[in-house]
Amino acid sequence: MCARHLPAQLFVDQSGTPEGLFQLLDNALAAGAQSVFVLAADANGFTPSQLDKHLQTFPIPIFGGIFPEIIANGEILQRGSIVCGLPMLSEVYHIEHLSDPDEDYFQAAEALSALIPPHSTLVTLVDGLSKRIAALLEGIYEVFGDSCQYIGGGAGSLSFKPKPCLLSNQGLRVDCAQIIAIQQPLNLGIEHGWHKFAGPFFVTGAYENTITTIDYQSAFEIYRQVVEADSGKRFQDVEFFDLAKSYPFGLERLNGDVVVRDPLFNNDNKLTCVGEVPANHIIYILKGEADDLLAASRTCAATAMQVQAPPLLALLFDCISRTLFLETRFAEEINNIHAPLPENVPLVGALSLGEIADAGHTCLEFFNKTIVLGIITQTESTLA
Template identity: 25%
Template sequence: MTTDAIEQALDDSALPSVGAGILALLPEAEKDRLPLLQAACRRRGIALVGAVFPALIEHHQFSGSGAWLLYFDRMPPHFLLPAINAAGDSALARLVSAARGGLEHCPVNTPKPTLFMIFDGMLPNIASILDGLYLELSNRVEYAGVNAGSETFQPMPCLFDESRLVGDGVLALLLPGHMAPVLEHGFQQPEHTMSATSTEGNRIAMIDWRPAFDVYQEIIKAQYGIDLTRENFYEYAVHFPVGILRANGDVVVRIPVALADDGSLFCVGEIPENSMLILLEAPGAGAHGCIAHLAENLRTIHGDLSGAQLLTFYCAGRRMHLGQEAEKELLELRAATEVGEMAGALSLGEIGSTVRWGYPMFHNATLVCTPWKRA
C-alpha cells in the first residue's frame, strides 16, 4: 500500500476514464494507508468504496498486508450511511430510502440485483434492521453482506469512500444479478432446545428463566463433559455457539463473545426474546459436507466456475475455532470450485440465507461467496 504500488495498480486496471469504480478491501494493519488510495482515486475521478477488515483472504490464505481492489468498468448504484443510529430518521428508514433510490438507477429487464451490505460490526441492531428491510423491499432484491471492523471488537471507523472514513454505519452496493452470493455454515442441529426468556439486543440475560451462563454451563457439561467456568469461558465459547432455531428449520449461529458479572452472555448479533435456542458444537474443517455443499450451490446458481475469480468472506469466529485448519478449508473450497483465484476478507458476521430467495438473516461462523465478474 505505497503510493507507487497504488498508482501502478490503477494504471494496470485499464479502467474507463468515465463511470468506473472500485470496491476496496483493506486489512486493519493497512488502515493508516487508506488516504493514499483515496487521493489516487480522487485524482483520477474513480469512484471508491470499501471497508477495513481484520485480515484479507489471498488465494487460500489469510493476509494482513496489501489491499484488494475489485474493479467495476461501470460503478453500480451504491451509498455510504454513517452514524446510522443517530437521532433523527431511523436506521431502517435511511437504508430503505437509499436502497430505493439506488434501484431507480439499476438497468431494467435484467436479473434482480443483490443488495450487498457491509455494516460496521459494532452496530447492535443489524438483525432488526434486516427484518425491517425485508418487510419494506421484499423480493425486489437479493440480500447478502458482511460486517467490517476490528477483530478486537473495539470501535473503529471501518467504512469509506473516496473522501470519508466512518463508523457506526453501512456501505451498500446494488451488485448485478449475475453476482448473487451463496452462504453456508455446516452446523448440524441437536435435539435439545431452550428458550431465551430475557434478552436485550445481543445480550442473553436468562435462558429458561435462569441466568444464561448457568444454563449454558450445564448443557456443555451434560453434552460434552466440559467443566466450563468463568476463567475458561473465552477458551471454549467460540467452539460452542448458540443457534437461533427459525420456523423453517434453519439455524442462525450466534457466537458468545463476553460474559457479564450477572451471568448474561453477549453474542455477535441480536437474539430475539423468547426465541428457541440450541447449543451447537462448531464443526471441524469441511465437516458435514459444508464446503462441497457450498461449491455445489455456487455451480447451481452460476454454472461452471473453472478458472473464475471467487470473492470469499470467512467469519473471524470460524477461523478462531478452527485455527490453522481454517486455511485448509479455504484450500478445499478452491479445489471444490476449481476457481482460478480467491480473494476476500475475514468478516465479523455475515448476511444472507442458506437457501436461494430466502429471508436475509445475520449469521456468525459462515462463508459467503460469489463469482466476481468485472462489470
C-alpha cells in the first residue's frame, strides 16, 4: 500500500458532504495516488444515489467504508470524510452474501488464493451488521492461514440498521466483505481491557450472531439478572445498549483469555451480538473499568510499535462501544495510541462495529470492544 519514498497522504474533509468527499478524491488523484482508501462518518448520511455515479467513474481503485466515527491522526471526526491516497495500485476483492446461512466462504476464499500472493497483508473490511462474519474469517484463514497477516473491522451504523456501508468502484455495498491485499508487513497490537465478571455460563442455544438460551434458560433473563444486580439500573428504564455497552460477553479461550462479543439488542428474549456466538460454548459476562481500558490502549500501542522496520502508516480499528463506555475519556485512548507514533507516520482509523486481527499465535478472530492497531512498515527491499 505504501511504496518507497512516497508515503500515504491523508486528505480530510469535515463538511461531511458528498461534494467534500469528491473534492478529496480529486485532490488525491492530483497528488498522484494510484489507489485510495476512504473512511466516511455515518453522520454524513451518504447514500448510493449520492455516491455511486461518482464512485463508478472514479479512474483508480477505491475501497473503504462508512463507520460510526473516523480518526485522522489524533482527531476523532463524527462527521466528515478521510481519503488516504496510496502511491500504488491496490487489488480489491469482494465476498458477497455475508448473512446467508448456506454460503460456504471457503469456496469464495479459495477462488482468491491464486490472485493473492503468500505473505500479503490482507486489509479486511466487512459490513459489521452481517450475520456470518466469523464464518467468513474462518474460511479466509482456512485458505490463507498464517502465510498472510490480517487487519480490519466492521463498517456500518450505530443505528444498527443494515445499509450500504462499503465503498467500491461499483458503488456502495451492503452485506459483503472487502479484501485488499498489500505487500508491506504489518505489526499488530490487540487489546481490550475487559475482565471476567460473572460466569462461566454455557451457551445452550445460538444461531449466527444471536444467543437464544444460556444454561437452558432465556438468554436475556440470565443476562438481565446479572447486569441489573450489578448496575442498579433496569433494562425497562433505559435503551438496551445504553446498559449493555458496559457488560459485554466473553467467549472463553484456554488459559483465561476471552474474545469479546457486544450484545446489541434484545429481540424477544434473544440477544443479538456483533459477530457469531457458537452454541455449546462457554461464555462470561465481562465488565470494564475506564482505567483498565485506557491501560489496554497504551499496551496496544506499545506492542504494535515493536517494529523491525521503519513504520509507514498506522491503521486503527477501535470499537465504537469503547467511546460509548469511556465517553469523554475516549480522547485519552486515541491520544494513548497516537502519541507513541513517530511524527511522520500518519494514523488513520475508524471506530468500528467489530474488529479483525490475527494475534499471531492463534487463529484469525473477529473481536468486539477491542482496539486493533496495525503498523504497516517498509519491506526489506524498501529498506535496501
